Amino acid sequence: MTTSPREKNAPRDVNEAAIIAAKSDIASGKNSKKVFIKTYGCQMNVYDSERMADVLSPIGYAPTDAPDHADLVILNTCHIREKAAEKVYSELGRIRKYKETNKPDMKVAVAGCVAQAEGAEIMSRAPVVDMVLGPQTYHKLPEMIAKVHRGTGQLLETEFDTLEKFDELPELRQPKGFSSFLTIQEGCDKFCTFCVVPYTRGAEVSRSVAHVVAEARQLAAHGVREITLIGQNVNAYNGLGEDGKEWTLGQLIRHVALIGGIDRIRFTTSHPRDMDDDLIETLGNEPKLMPYLHLPIQAGSNKVLHAMNRGHTYAEYKELIAKIRAARPDIALSGDFIVGFPGETETDFQQTMKCVEEIGYGSSFSFKYSVRPGTPGAGLPRQVPEDEKQDRLVRLQALLYQQQQDFNKSLIGQTLSVLVEGVGRKDDQLFGRSPYLQGTHFDGPKDLVGQIVNVKITDAGRNSLVGELA
Ligand code: SAH
Ligand code: SF4
Ligand code: F3S
Numbered sequence: 001m002t003t004s005p006r007e008k009n010a011p012r013d014v015n016e017a018a019i020i021a022a023k024s025d026i027a028s029g030k031n032s033k034k035v036f037i038k039t040y041g042c043q044m045n046v047y048d049s050e051r052m053a054d055v056l057s058p059i060g061y062a063p064t065d066a067p068d069h070a071d072l073v074i075l076n077t078c079h080i081r082e083k084a085a086e087k088v089y090s091e092l093g094r095i096r097k098y099k100e101t102n103k104p105d106m107k108v109a110v111a112g113c114v115a116q117a118e119g120a121e122i123m124s125r126a127p128v129v130d131m132v133l134g135p136q137t138y139h140k141l142p143e144m145i146a147k148v149h150r151g152t153g154q155l156l157e158t159e160f161d162t163l164e165k166f167d168e169l170p171e172l173r174q175p176k177g178f179s180s181f182l183t184i185q186e187g188c189d190k191f192c193t194f195c196v197v198p199y200t201r202g203a204e205v206s207r208s209v210a211h212v213v214a215e216a217r218q219l220a221a222h223g224v225r226e227i228t229l230i231g232q233n234v235n236a237y238n239g240l241g242e243d244g245k246e247w248t249l250g251q252l253i254r255h256v257a258l259i260g261g262i263d264r265i266r267f268t269t270s271h272p273r274d275m276d277d278d279l280i281e282t283l284g285n286e287p288k289l290m291p292y293l294h295l296p297i298q299a300g301s302n303k304v305l306h307a308m309n310r311g312h313t314y315a316e317y318k319e320l321i322a323k324i325r326a327a328r329p330d331i332a333l334s335g336d337f338i339v340g341f342p343g344e345t346e347t348d349f350q351q352t353m354k355c356v357e358e359i360g361y362g363s364s365f366s367f368k369y370s371v372r373p374g375t376p377g378a379g380l381p382r383q384v385p386e387d388e389k390q391d392r393l394v395r396l397q398a399l400l401y402q403q404q405q406d407f408n409k410s411l412i413g414q415t416l417s418v419l420v421e422g423v424g425r426k427d428d429q430l431f432g433r434s435p436y437l438q439g440t441h442f443d444g445p446k447d448l449v450g451q452i453v454n455v456k457i458t459d460a461g462r463n464s465l466v467g468e469l470a
Pocket of ligand 3: 040041042043044045077078079080112113196197200201232
């Protein structure tokens, strides 16, 4: 970069002025505003919502779980399927009514992937919205809020400058619990023909190793024991290493594993094409890395995989899984599946069923194909009728859910390490996560919250495990 962020980003003066004014208000006790952030979509958005809270804290906004009391409401949105995007407009309708009758000075922002994809449309469809900001512009929130309060009308910020966002976000992180997401990579260059992500999040960009490690250290200092390194294509990570070279995800994981206090590491979401030997070896050799891998295939038919532009065949995926299992025999696999991609016949769908039977998944996410305007899939002939998609989804989910249940039941009698994340609904009931990510309930004293304990599994359902302290 030739220009310093200060020269490049002139409105920072407004930003700084707003922050200084707000800080003096906080110091004088004049200002304690509330922000309600509602998060839709993937882990990237969960992380971004936390970071928005970090940005707003120095200007006097404290998070609240009650939208009714909020001075600022932020919807952090998802555009991945039609339903996800439509939810935003119905929520905005509710907010408008509430604002009109109870809180006319409430400010409303729409962030995230719907903001990026449909920014102008949101502003015209929902005049209640004061600010629309894309996923790479969260550091500009204080400046935008200051402008809105000065009465500038609706504001739209949807520039792409991923690294600028990370450079400008404040250092302080206030993690909520003992397990935290850490974004190491954003964006996607894969252009699967069904997917909006390359358009809403932009090109693949990796944060430097130094940045990632500094943030991981901060999280550890705040008591975080488990970090999930996240990215739309996390295993395409190629951030600048401490030796001036590009580092792989495997290298980064081994480096993060050296940080005291961090006992568990996960990473998601990986693409089969970027699963290199070094990462597979790291899965086998790094004890802090949990034995769980989310590796979506989407469909089992080579014809459909090709039409989706996934860049690999089913045989290649199967071979990859065999390699991963050889390196880490106890690994639990998770996957994403789409049924009813344009042109998918019953025979193609049977290939997806065969894939699930042959591979075996411990957990999964499965969806009906949803037409996304602007993606190549939307223009393809032979769209599959809704009732057929529904029928395929029901059959696929019956198989996937059975596998999930069987996998959970196979753990009965085993002793698993559980990171205790909080207390359960009943007195003395604790809740945590197993290495395989299932929610696990067991009895124990509250002071175990934040610890990693051994739990003997005594019962299992499809979604969770029950056990007792071992
Ligand atoms: N980067 C990840 C996935 C991100 S989106 C990957 O490559 O696997 C999460 C999941 O949503 C996808 O894996 C896919 O299964 C699903 N998805 C994405 N676009 C979709 C669409 N148009 N219709 C239905 N499901 C979709
Ligand atoms: Fe979407 Fe494909 Fe990129 Fe995943 S790899 S984010 S499914 S385009
Ligand atoms: Fe949704 Fe955007 Fe994530 S579209 S799945 S919130 S990257």
